[in-house]
Every structure is written in C-alpha cells, then in structure tokens.
Amino acid sequence: MALQGFDKAYYLGAKLAELQATQPEWVGKDADFLETVLSNVYGLTAEEHYAQYGWQEGLAPNQYFSAAEYKLAKAQQLFDSGSYLTLNSALAAFEQAWDGQDPYQHYLQWGAGEAINPSNAFDATQYFADKLAALQADPATAAEWADKTATEVQDAFLAAGLTAIEHFMLYGEDEGLTITPVPADEQVDAGEMTPMVGETFTLTAGVDTVAGTAGNDTINAFIDTTGTSDRSTFTAQDTIDGGAGTDTLNIFTDNVGSVNKVFPAFATVKNVEIVNVYNDNTAAAFGDAAKFQGVQQLWQIGAATDVTNLGASTAAGFRDVAALSQTVTTATGNTAATIALDDSTGTLTTSGATTVSVVGEKAAAAFTLNVNGTGTATALTVDTAVATTIAKNTDAAVTLNAGDSTGAITIAETTSLQNITTGTGNDTIAAAGATVKSISTGAGNDTVTINTNALSATSTIDLGAGNDRLVLNFAPTAGVTLSGGEGTDTLAVAKATYTTVSGFSPANLAKITGFEVLEFTDALAGGDSFDIGKVAGITSFVAGAGVTTGSSATITGVTPGSSVTLAGNASNNGTLVVAVKDAATGENDVLNLKLNKDYTEDNDGTSTITPVSTHVTASNVETLNVESTGKASATFAGAAGNKADGVNNTLSLTNDDLVTLNVTGNQAFSFTSNAAMTELATIDASSVALQATTEGVAVTIDASAHVSTSTALTIIGSATGKNVITGGATDDVIIGGAASDTIISSEGADTITLGGGNDIYKLGAATDSVVNARDVITDFNANTVGQGTNGAATTAGAAAVAARNGDVIDLTEFNPTLVNVAVLTNASDATTFLANSAGAAAGVAVNVALDSSTGTLYIDGLDDGVADSVLMLTGVTTIDAAAFLV
Known part of the structure; x- marks a missing residue:
C-alpha cells in the first residue's frame, strides 16, 4: 500500500544530497542515477528505502514533515494535558511508546486527527481555515459550507482518508492554496530538546565520589549482594554531583532490613534533577527533599513516607503506591506544593501550602487531597490534572480556586468555604446554602448540590459550559443569581x-x-399541575421520582422537540399528562420521551428483567421519540458467567394524533397500540439494542387493535435483539432483525421480512392470511431439523428451538398433533393434495402443500380438504414437516 504523502522526487533529492555531502563518489550524480542504484543493486523503490532505512537516517518523506519537530509538537500536547511534569519527560514518554517506529506513521494514524502540526513549516489549522474560505467563496460550494467551521473541514479530510499534507499535494496547490508556517510563538524548538546522553555511575559499598558530565547521567544505588549479607551502596560520605544535564539517581531499598533505607550521614547529593526511591513493600526514609539539593522530582515507588521541606521547584512524586496516607510539608517560607501521581491512589495531606498542583495519572480508585494551608490563609489554590476529592483542614480559608484544574474535582459540604471556583473537569460540589457567596464551575459536566439551608439573595452560582446540574434542597431567597451557562443544564x-x-x-x-x-x-x-415555562429557557422536564400510583399529574410549557423523562422508583407509575406548548392537530409536533426507572443490578449469573409500566398522555404529538433505558443500582461489572439485569418498559400511551413512534435505548420495550390511533403509520424500534448479556425479548409490539380503516402500518423491530411483533388489520409491512423473532399474523395482506436468526411466523387465526389477502414472507429460510432420528423430518414437525437451523411456521392455532407436507409444481396439484389428504391421517392433522412454481403455501388446518390459510414464501421451492410447529 502506497505511503500517503510520499514525495519521491523530494526524497531522492534529499537522499542524494546526504550522499554527496559524505561520499565524494556521488558528486555529479543525479536523482535518476540514485533511483536506478536503489532498484538494481538493492531491489528497492524510493518509498521502500524510506520505509526500511530512510526515516531512521533522519530523512523525511516530503518537504512538509519534520520528525524532530513533530515529536516535540506531540510532546507539547502531552505536556499541556497536565500528565507530565516537563516537556522532556513528555517527549521521552512518546519516544518510548513509539520506539522503533517511524514518527510519520504516527502522524498519519493519530497526529493528523489530533491537529498536531507536521512541522513548523506547515500550520495545519491555518490550512483548514484557508480551505474553508475557498469553499465558502466558491459559488458551487458556498451554500453547503456557509455555516461550517475549519474543524468540519478537518473532519471531512479525515473521513476521506486525507491529511492536510496529502490534500495540498494532490489538490490544494492546484487550487491556489498555500502553506503557512506555524506562528513564531507557537513553533517548537527541536534543537533545544536534543537529549545529551550522559554516563551511568554505579555506587559501591565504599565511599563514592560522582562528578557528573554535561549530559543526562544516571547514578544507581543498587543493593550490594556480593558479601555474606546485603550492604548499602548509598553510604556515609558519598558525594554525588550530577553536574549539568537532567540527571537521575536511582536508590533501591530492601524489604525488611536497613539496606539503603536512610539518607546516610555526611553524604551530599546535588544537581541531580530526578530521584527515584524504589521501595520493596516498606518505605525508606528519603522524604526530606532538602537533602537532595536541586532536585526537581522526588519519586517514591512502591511505598512512601511523608515528604518534608518541599521546595517550590520540587515535585513530590508517588508511583505504584496503592494506599497513600502521607503528608507533604513545604519548606519554611514556601507556600506552593507540586504533587505528581503515577498509578497511585489514596489520601495525601499538604501542610503549609496554599497553592497545590497535582499532575500525572492516578489509579482507578479515588484520590483525596487534604489541604491544610498555613492555618491563617483565607485563600487556597489547587491545580489538579487528575480526578481529586479536595478537603480543607483550616477554618480560615473561605476561598478555593481550582479554576486551572483539568481533572474532575469533588468537594464535600463544608461550613466555611464561601467562594469555590473549579476548572474543566466534571466536578461535584456540595455546599451549605447560607455560607455560599459564589460558586463557578467552569467547563465540564458539573453537579452542584445546595444542602442544609437556603442560598441568600446575594449568592451567585455559575455552572459554566457543559451539561450541568444544580440541586437545590432548600428554596433560595429571592434575588439569588443562578446561571446554567452553556450546554443543556438541569435545575433539580x-x-x-x-x-x-x-x-x-x-x-x-x-x-x-x-x-x-x-x-x-x-x-x-394526583391533581398536580405545573407550568415549567415560568423560568425562562426551561423547555424540558424530568419527573425524578415519577408519578404516584393510581394518580394523574399534568406538565405544561413543554416546547415541541423537547424532552420529558420519567425516572425514580418503578412503583410510582401513575399517569403523566404532557401538554406540548402550541402543539396542534395536523402539525408535525415532536416530543422526546425517556423511560429511566430504577432497577437492581445484582451482578450475578441470572438476568433479572423487572417489568415497568409507564402511562403517558401526549395529545397533539405526531412524532414520539422514546428512549427505553433504566438506572441500575450498580454498574454491571461483566464478570465471567454473570448476566446483566434490566427492565422491560411497557408504554401505555394516550395520543390519537400519533403518526410516528421511534424507539431507541438499551432496555426492553413493549407497546400496544389502540383503535383510536388511526393515523399511526410507523413504529421503528430498530435502534433498540439491549446491553451485553441481557436476556429476553428486546421489543414487543402489538398493533392488533389497528383497525382496517387506519393508515397502513410499518413496524420495524430491533435490528439486534429478539422481537415479538403483531400487526394490525391494514396491509402492514413488518421487519424483524438479526435475532430469533416471532411475527404473529393479523388481518390484512402483510409483507414480512423476518431477518436473520431462526424465526417464527405464528398464524394467529386461519383467516389472517387467505387467498385474496395473503401474507408475503420475503426471506423465509426453512428449518430442516425435525424430531426424527438424527434430526430427520417427521409428521411431528420442527425440532426444539435450540436444534433448529432455520425459520418455522407455527400452526398451533389449529391444535393439531401432526403435519403432512407435500411439494407440488402448481396450484392445482397443491389443492388436490389437500382434498385427497382430508381425514386420511390418524390424529388431528394439518395438511400443507407448497406450489414450488410460485412459493405459495396452502394450509388446511381443519383437515377438511380445503385451504383455510394461504401464504406466499418468496423464493421458496421446497419445504418439509420440519418447517412447522404443531
């Protein structure tokens, strides 16, 4: 497969220049000669040479890509995410993760989609903007792109499999587009990031003096195991000076003894930027940061002790520590602490710091940060890139500013915090109403809960961007300022x-x-009636605890296209009357209905499905979009052998104006229409997909009350789950899915597509499918496994469900004990077979004949020689008794 964006002429020219600069014999040779040598001598094309050797030699596939600049741009992205302490460490992490692979391949697979510039010479963001401007200026595309953004241009490129480089090379240059360099203040300086390889020093059990180089040195303090007992190698009077560069000291401690356990007397360590203390289960006493002069990162690995004398330029790091419970104390005069986490969790307490930064990645469990401050400071600042629960242990602090944080922040209710600011994470805040002066949550999907007492008239809450939720457990005082901000925000x-x-x-x-x-x-x-439109902007409604059983409540002010959700305990299943604002008969008014009742998730081997009944009246709504879901008591863990629990949402709907019912969601859904729904034309449940391992029927639709004078009905079952569908009295179109469905006949000449799976067509009544109003099954795939020896077909009909290999027709409506089946070549012979078979069999028989020339199936259910029912099986030319249930 050709390498996207590979420029053969450019590559051969670059390789030739390299050869001419180092090998005199290449002077005077041209690119054609080089291509011939590659082909005849090495058996390689220019592109193959790049893939095998060129990128490792520092050559680029085209003039717009620079591996060094791209790697640094990627490192800058990682560093900006807050996951790394330094740009160098981010670059090292990327190089380790992509070790031995061409950086250009990373750009093609990931970087282009992340809008990372391929080099300082190519500003991808500006290129997308220029392309957008060209599209908007072109009369042929102006209307289509008038309201679109440069990001949508990028998305279109990606959908077409194009990077910005490839687009320019193939199309953009001919279209008059140009390449713009990255702005000077945004460019990366790859020259500054070239790592200087230093030396590796190994400490001994004696006195060591280490004088580091100008490069990035590594000093190892291993456990000396050469003697009769283990000995320390970081010992008294050791002198370690890392010198220039970014140097690392690795200290390895033992489990139960005293080897490399404490900072030795009279030893000195300076100019070493990274210290890693590898603890074997128990923590060594290396927490005094002041003893490592100039240290930038003091890491404790496996286990940890308290950190003291932490300077403003030093990060206290914790790696692979399963249950943190340490205190980090800043040095005298320093009020800023930086904490780095790598797969560690638990609780850390800071002492003396009013500004705390948390970077890195925590483990899956919770991380709690107790901020003690100085005892007198009124303001605390926290900047965290990881999900963090923040608590404070000083009553003096009334302001917490975490506005620069990108991790999710949780703050429990406190009696003294008056002002709280958080950042872009999904934050959760609880506060006492009377104490709050201001809460601002920034971006993210945040939840703020006001407990204990009411917000005052001067209190301000601003939830910022994101889909946020404000819970007021006490009515606020008039004059309070509450802002949901951007996004879809909920007032609970x-x-x-x-x-x-x-x-x-x-x-x-x-x-x-x-x-x-x-x-x-x-x-x-019962009797409740609320206009939700009294608060400006509110258009949708959630009945968080449902409607009490046996009662009816009314909600008005719901705007067309908005949503109503029924949640809470399943036992609260009274009727909710929804009055859609300005809805009128004959218009296409839309209402979105979410069924989200509580259920118990046991995380065991049984899939328990709880029946839930929902009663809704929604007059003058022509299109109802239903999401069938539920709220589990616990997350389904998916352990081997376990099966997910769930609900079966049964919707009882009063709405004579309904035209279209669309159903989505991950929980089972049941619906029965009524005779008054004469305009109902479509029921589409194709997007219902049960969560993995949930058992049972996904969709049950019963339209048997749909009268013959109604609009013809199309019913589409779940595309993936089991369906049980009954049509109406009109000429319906019924479509099953990939699972084993049951389609029950009804009046009218229906067209049925069973879909995949081993399906059942159940003849509900003999007159449901007759000569002049016959059902057509477009894709009947007959089961051939019967109840005889080795699955042979017999008059007993189809084998048990688990053994079947195809579809069956259920004839139990006639209460037979056996079925006789014949395949004939025309209708006359088929009906003659029925006449000749009447009463011939011992037992209660159903006689069936297939006209193989047309796929018409004649069924004599009364064993009287006359066809009671007629079906059309499209494309079916043969069939036997195994295709019938009796």
Missing part, C-alpha cells in the same frame, strides 16, 4: 421549591438563566 428542585421560585417577581426570575431542564426530585401526585 422539589415541587414546593419550584412553586416558590416560579413565584419570584419578574426582576428576580430574570436572574435565573441558562437552564433548559426542570427536574422535580419528589413524586408528582
């Missing part, structure tokens, strides 16, 4: 609180903005 309150808030004066209601969803946290009851 009790009914009484909403009554209070919606009764604010217009001036005070105007201070509540940016919320799109109203959620009631208590159950709606």
Whole structure:
C-alpha cells in the first residue's frame, strides 16, 4: 500500500544530497542515477528505502514533515494535558511508546486527527481555515459550507482518508492554496530538546565520589549482594554531583532490613534533577527533599513516607503506591506544593501550602487531597490534572480556586468555604446554602448540590459550559443569581421549591438563566399541575421520582422537540399528562420521551428483567421519540458467567394524533397500540439494542387493535435483539432483525421480512392470511431439523428451538398433533393434495402443500380438504414437516 504523502522526487533529492555531502563518489550524480542504484543493486523503490532505512537516517518523506519537530509538537500536547511534569519527560514518554517506529506513521494514524502540526513549516489549522474560505467563496460550494467551521473541514479530510499534507499535494496547490508556517510563538524548538546522553555511575559499598558530565547521567544505588549479607551502596560520605544535564539517581531499598533505607550521614547529593526511591513493600526514609539539593522530582515507588521541606521547584512524586496516607510539608517560607501521581491512589495531606498542583495519572480508585494551608490563609489554590476529592483542614480559608484544574474535582459540604471556583473537569460540589457567596464551575459536566439551608439573595452560582446540574434542597431567597451557562443544564428542585421560585417577581426570575431542564426530585401526585415555562429557557422536564400510583399529574410549557423523562422508583407509575406548548392537530409536533426507572443490578449469573409500566398522555404529538433505558443500582461489572439485569418498559400511551413512534435505548420495550390511533403509520424500534448479556425479548409490539380503516402500518423491530411483533388489520409491512423473532399474523395482506436468526411466523387465526389477502414472507429460510432420528423430518414437525437451523411456521392455532407436507409444481396439484389428504391421517392433522412454481403455501388446518390459510414464501421451492410447529 502506497505511503500517503510520499514525495519521491523530494526524497531522492534529499537522499542524494546526504550522499554527496559524505561520499565524494556521488558528486555529479543525479536523482535518476540514485533511483536506478536503489532498484538494481538493492531491489528497492524510493518509498521502500524510506520505509526500511530512510526515516531512521533522519530523512523525511516530503518537504512538509519534520520528525524532530513533530515529536516535540506531540510532546507539547502531552505536556499541556497536565500528565507530565516537563516537556522532556513528555517527549521521552512518546519516544518510548513509539520506539522503533517511524514518527510519520504516527502522524498519519493519530497526529493528523489530533491537529498536531507536521512541522513548523506547515500550520495545519491555518490550512483548514484557508480551505474553508475557498469553499465558502466558491459559488458551487458556498451554500453547503456557509455555516461550517475549519474543524468540519478537518473532519471531512479525515473521513476521506486525507491529511492536510496529502490534500495540498494532490489538490490544494492546484487550487491556489498555500502553506503557512506555524506562528513564531507557537513553533517548537527541536534543537533545544536534543537529549545529551550522559554516563551511568554505579555506587559501591565504599565511599563514592560522582562528578557528573554535561549530559543526562544516571547514578544507581543498587543493593550490594556480593558479601555474606546485603550492604548499602548509598553510604556515609558519598558525594554525588550530577553536574549539568537532567540527571537521575536511582536508590533501591530492601524489604525488611536497613539496606539503603536512610539518607546516610555526611553524604551530599546535588544537581541531580530526578530521584527515584524504589521501595520493596516498606518505605525508606528519603522524604526530606532538602537533602537532595536541586532536585526537581522526588519519586517514591512502591511505598512512601511523608515528604518534608518541599521546595517550590520540587515535585513530590508517588508511583505504584496503592494506599497513600502521607503528608507533604513545604519548606519554611514556601507556600506552593507540586504533587505528581503515577498509578497511585489514596489520601495525601499538604501542610503549609496554599497553592497545590497535582499532575500525572492516578489509579482507578479515588484520590483525596487534604489541604491544610498555613492555618491563617483565607485563600487556597489547587491545580489538579487528575480526578481529586479536595478537603480543607483550616477554618480560615473561605476561598478555593481550582479554576486551572483539568481533572474532575469533588468537594464535600463544608461550613466555611464561601467562594469555590473549579476548572474543566466534571466536578461535584456540595455546599451549605447560607455560607455560599459564589460558586463557578467552569467547563465540564458539573453537579452542584445546595444542602442544609437556603442560598441568600446575594449568592451567585455559575455552572459554566457543559451539561450541568444544580440541586437545590432548600428554596433560595429571592434575588439569588443562578446561571446554567452553556450546554443543556438541569435545575433539580422539589415541587414546593419550584412553586416558590416560579413565584419570584419578574426582576428576580430574570436572574435565573441558562437552564433548559426542570427536574422535580419528589413524586408528582394526583391533581398536580405545573407550568415549567415560568423560568425562562426551561423547555424540558424530568419527573425524578415519577408519578404516584393510581394518580394523574399534568406538565405544561413543554416546547415541541423537547424532552420529558420519567425516572425514580418503578412503583410510582401513575399517569403523566404532557401538554406540548402550541402543539396542534395536523402539525408535525415532536416530543422526546425517556423511560429511566430504577432497577437492581445484582451482578450475578441470572438476568433479572423487572417489568415497568409507564402511562403517558401526549395529545397533539405526531412524532414520539422514546428512549427505553433504566438506572441500575450498580454498574454491571461483566464478570465471567454473570448476566446483566434490566427492565422491560411497557408504554401505555394516550395520543390519537400519533403518526410516528421511534424507539431507541438499551432496555426492553413493549407497546400496544389502540383503535383510536388511526393515523399511526410507523413504529421503528430498530435502534433498540439491549446491553451485553441481557436476556429476553428486546421489543414487543402489538398493533392488533389497528383497525382496517387506519393508515397502513410499518413496524420495524430491533435490528439486534429478539422481537415479538403483531400487526394490525391494514396491509402492514413488518421487519424483524438479526435475532430469533416471532411475527404473529393479523388481518390484512402483510409483507414480512423476518431477518436473520431462526424465526417464527405464528398464524394467529386461519383467516389472517387467505387467498385474496395473503401474507408475503420475503426471506423465509426453512428449518430442516425435525424430531426424527438424527434430526430427520417427521409428521411431528420442527425440532426444539435450540436444534433448529432455520425459520418455522407455527400452526398451533389449529391444535393439531401432526403435519403432512407435500411439494407440488402448481396450484392445482397443491389443492388436490389437500382434498385427497382430508381425514386420511390418524390424529388431528394439518395438511400443507407448497406450489414450488410460485412459493405459495396452502394450509388446511381443519383437515377438511380445503385451504383455510394461504401464504406466499418468496423464493421458496421446497419445504418439509420440519418447517412447522404443531
């Protein structure tokens, strides 16, 4: 496969220049000669030479890519994410992860999609912007691209399998586009990042003096095992000076003894930037950062002790520590602490720091940071790149600023924090209402809960960007400022609180903005009626605790196209009447309905499906989009042998104007139409896909009440799960899915596609499919496994479900004990067979004849010689008794 963006002329020219600079015999030779040598002598094309040798020699595939600059741009991205302490460490991590592979391949596979520049000479972002401008200026494409962005141009390139480089080479240059260098202040300096390889020093059990080089040296303090007992190699009077470069000291400690366990007397360590203490289960006493002069990273690995005297330029690192419980104390006069985590979790307490930065990656479990501050400071600053629970242990601090954090922050309720600012993570904050002056959560999907008492009239909450949630457990005082910000934001309150808030004066209601969803946290009851539109911007509703059983409640002010969610305990299954604002008969008004009731997830070997009934009235809604889902009590862990639990959402709907019912979701869904739904034309549940290992039927649709004078109905079952579908009295179109479905006949001449799986067509009544109104099965794949020896077909009909290899027709409507089947070449012979077979068999027989010339199946269910039912099996030319259930 050709290498995208490979420029043969450029590559041969670059390789020739390299040869001419180092080998005089190549002077005067041209690129054609070089190509001939590569082909005749080495058996390689120019592209093959690049793939095998060229990139390792520092050559580029085209003039726009620089491996050194690209790697540094990728390192800058990693460093900016907060996962690495230095740009050097980010570069080293990338080089280790991509070791032995061409950086250009990384650009093609990942970097182009991440908008990383291939070199300082090629500003990919500007190229996308220039291409967008060209599209918008071209009359042929202006309308299509008028409201689109440069990011959408990039997405279009990626969808077409093109990088910005390849597009320019193939099309852009001819279109008049140009290459723009990366702005000077955004360019990377690969020259500064060229690593200087130093030397490796190994300490002995004696007195060592290490004078480092100008490169990146490594000093190892191993355990000396050469004697009768283990000995330390980091010993008294050792003198270690790392010199220039980024140097590393590795100290290896033992498990139970005293080998390399403490900083030795009279030893000195300076100019060593990274110290790694490898602890074998128990922590050594190397936590005093002041003893490592000039250290930038002090890592404790495997186990840890408290860190003391931490300087402003030193990070206290913890790697592979399963249960942190240490204290990090800053040096006298220093109020800033940096903590680095690598696969470690637990609780760290800082002492003396009012500014704390957390970088790296934690383990899967929770990480808690206790910030003690100085005892008198009123403001604390935390900058964390990992998910962190923050607690403070000083009542003096009333302001917490974590606005630069990218990790998710959790803050439990405190009686003293008045001002809280968080960053771009998905934050969770609980606060006492009367204490809060301001909360600002920035970007991220955040949740803020106000407990204990009410927000005051001067309190301000700004949830920023993201899909956020504000829970008010007490009605706020009029005058409070609440802003949901950008995104789809939810205001969650009790009914009484909403009554209070919606009764604010217009001036005070105007201070509540940016919320799109109203959620009631208590159950709606009989006679309740609420207009959710009293708070500007709210268009959707969540019944967080449902509607009490046997009662009916009404919600008005829901705008067309908005959402209503029914949640909470499944036992609260009363009727919710939804009045869509300005909805009218004959219009295409849309309502989105989410069924999200609670259920228990046991994480065991049984898939327990809880039946849930939901009653909704939604008049004047022509299109209803239903999401069938549920809220599990626990996450399904997916252990071997376990099966997921779930719900079966049964929707009871009152809506005579319904035209289209679309169903999605990961939980089972059941729906029965009624005779008044005469306009109902489509039920589409193709997107219902049960979560993995959930058992049972995914979709049950019963349209048997659909009268013959109604609009013809199309029913589409789940594409992946089992379906049980009953049509109506019109000429329906019914489509199954890939699983083993059951399609039950109904009046009318239906067209049925069973789909994959071993399906069942059940004849519900003899008159459901007759000569002049016959059902057509477009893809019947007959089962051939019967109940005889080795699966032979017999008059007993189809084998048990697990043994079948195809579809069957269920004739149990006639209560037979056996089935006789014949295949004939025309309709006359088929009907003659029925007449001749009447009463001939011992037992209650159903006689079936297939006209192989047309695929018409004649069924005499009463054994009286006359066809009671007629089916059309498209393309079927043979069939036997194994294809029938009796």
